[in-house]
Amino acid sequence: MKFWVVSDEGLVGREMCDFLQREAVSFVGSNRHEVDILDEKGILAFFDKHKPTHIVNCAAVAIVDNCEAKDRERAFAVNAIGPQNLARLARIKGARLIHIGTDYVFDGREKRPYEEGDPVNPINEYGFSKLEGEKLLFKEYPEAVEVRTSSLYGLGKKGLIWYILQALQSEEIVQGITDQTSSPTNTKDLVEALFAVRDQSGIFHFANKGETSRFGLIEELFRLAKASEIELRCKKVVPIRQEESKRSAPRPVYSVLSSKKIAPYLRKEIRTWQEALADHFEAIAVIC
Ligand SMILES: NC(=O)c1ccc[n+]([C@@H]2O[C@H](COP(=O)([O-])OP(=O)(O)OC[C@H]3O[C@@H](n4cnc5c(N)ncnc54)[C@H](OP(=O)(O)O)[C@@H]3O)[C@@H](O)[C@H]2O)c1
Numbered sequence: 001m002k003f004w005v006v007s008d009e010g011l012v013g014r015e016m017c018d019f020l021q022r023e024a025v026s027f028v029g030s031n032r033h034e035v036d037i038l039d040e041k042g043i044l045a046f047f048d049k050h051k052p053t054h055i056v057n058c059a060a061v062a063i064v065d066n067c068e069a070k071d072r073e074r075a076f077a078v079n080a081i082g083p084q085n086l087a088r089l090a091r092i093k094g095a096r097l098i099h100i101g102t103d104y105v106f107d108g109r110e111k112r113p114y115e116e117g118d119p120v121n122p123i124n125e126y127g128f129s130k131l132e133g134e135k136l137l138f139k140e141y142p143e144a145v146e147v148r149t150s151s152l153y154g155l156g157k158k159g160l161i162w163y164i165l166q167a168l169q170s171e172e173i174v175q176g177i178t179d180q181t182s183s184p185t186n187t188k189d190l191v192e193a194l195f196a197v198r199d200q201s202g203i204f205h206f207a208n209k210g211e212t213s214r215f216g217l218i219e220e221l222f223r224l225a226k227a228s229e230i231e232l233r234c235k236k237v238v239p240i241r242q243e244e245s246k247r248s249a250p251r252p253v254y255s256v257l258s259s260k261k262i263a264p265y266l267r268k269e270i271r272t273w274q275e276a277l278a279d280h281f282e283a284i285a286v287i288c
Contacts, residue, residue, distance in 0.1 A: 003027035004052035006037060006059050006086065012100060013058035014156030015187040019195065028052065032059070037082035043089050054198050056098040057086050060130075064104070067126035068249045075125060080132035087140035097141060098194050101148035101203065103182060105131045108252025113211075115258045116148075116203045124249040134203070143201045147194055150207050150257055151217075154187030155283060164221050165284070168234040174222075176215030178239045182255045183207035184217055186276035196265040204265075205257035208273040215239050220274060224281045 003020055007013045008029030020027040028050045035046045037059050047055075059082055061067060061075040083099055090097035104127035105120040122128045137144055153161040167174045185207045193206040212220070218237050225232055242250065259270055271279075 001025060001054065002050070002052045004047070004050060004055045005029040006035065006055060006057045007032060008058070009157075010058050010060070010062075011152055011154050011157040011159050012187050012190065015154050016056055016058060016191045016194065019188075019191040023195070025195075037085055038077055040085050040089075043085060047089055047093060047095070052095060054096045054098060055086055055090055056194060056198075057083060058100065060100070062126070064124060064126045064251070065248045067129060068124065072125050075129045076132065079126070079129035080136055083133040084136035084140050087137045087144055090144065091141040096198055097137075097144040098198055099134070099137055099144060099146040100190075100194070101134055101146045102127065102130045103148060103150035103207070103255035103257050104252060105134070105148065106252055106255050108254045110254060113256040113258035114205065116205055116261055123252060126249065145197050145200045145202060145204065147190070147197065147204050147206050147262070148257060149185050149190050149205070150182045150255055151184040152187050152190065153184065153277075153280060155280070156187060160184070161221065161277070161280060161284070164218055165225065165230075168218075168222055168225055168232050169230070170233055172233055172235050174218060174234050174237050175240045175245070176213070176218040176237050177242055177245055178213050178215045179241050179253050180251045181211050181213045181253065183209070183211050183257060184273045184277060186271070186280050188280075189271060189276055193262055193266060196267065197262060200265065204262040206259050206262050206270075207257040208276045209259070209270045210272045210274065211256040212273060217273075217277075220277060221281070224278060228281075228285050230285060 009031045061078045067075040107121040153159045
């Protein structure tokens with residue numbers, strides 16, 4: 001078994017490499033400059049040089065607001081055509097392909113956690129591009145596997161939690177959106193799930209257990225931060241609605257994912273989002 005981590009410098013890519021290293025699984029990584037997933041000759045050459053058995057695609061244009069306008073075309077290319085290119089390569093070479101999807105393929109009108117077979121209906125450009133990516137991927141290579149996940153954070157790169165902590169450290173009043181509920185997910189847990197289904201096919205959902213709004217997430221981080229030595233400027237977290245925020249892309253009001261289907265493949269119980277967040281907080285508190 002040998003993994004190719006496509007885009008090893010992103011949030012998930014870095015975590016995936018750390019995981020494979022800990023597990024003593026042979027792997028090779030590539031960043032965007034070494035291998036652009038839109039360059040078919042380039043991906044073929046890299047494959048032939050390293051001969052991986054498993055390709056995990058961590059490449060994406062994942063900044064949701066930028067996908068609305070500024071990065072719209074690039075997002076479509078990287079999030080839709082890129083997975084198609086990798087799927088063609090994996091099919092021809094007989095390699096396994098593990099792809100990462102998003103909860104933003106759903107419109108958020110559901111009142112219970114989304115299952116894999118639920119109808120999709122994205123409400124922003126990022127969601128459209130990612131949905132197109134899954135369609136093209138499975139059309140090209142039905143044996144591929146995709147894990148849809150949500151609201152990621154991890155040690156790999158500045159992300160959701162890093163920005164919230166920055167705000168708590170620098171602003172007296174921090175706003176939290178109440179009408180956006182999901183399951184915040186630690187990349188440490190996601191990469192274990194990606195590895196667990198490496199030889200499966202089809203779509204799976206994986207997220208940490210439970211659900212919360214962005215407001216709830218910020219409040220929980222505020223609580224953790226107050227209980228630690230971190231110096232904070234924030235006095236209060238105030239609730240706001242999506243339309244009051246400065247973001248350009250709408251998010252589904254509810255995009256909690258049900259991890260029921262993937263659970264039997266995992267080595268351990270899925271952690272609650274609070275447990276996974278506390279673990280992450282402990283790791284970053286040293287840095288803050
Ligand atoms: N972050 C979340 O909350 C979240 C939630 C649900 C699903 N996901 C999915 O999880 C996956 C990983 O996302 P992430 O959060 O780890 O994103 P990320 O941190 O932005 O990493 C994506 C990586 O892809 C690279 N990339 C961009 N264009 C490329 C190209 N043409 N060829 C090769 N590499 C390219 C980027 O390089 P540069 O930085 O140099 O451009 C970056 O290193 C994505 O499929 C995303 O849709 C993310």
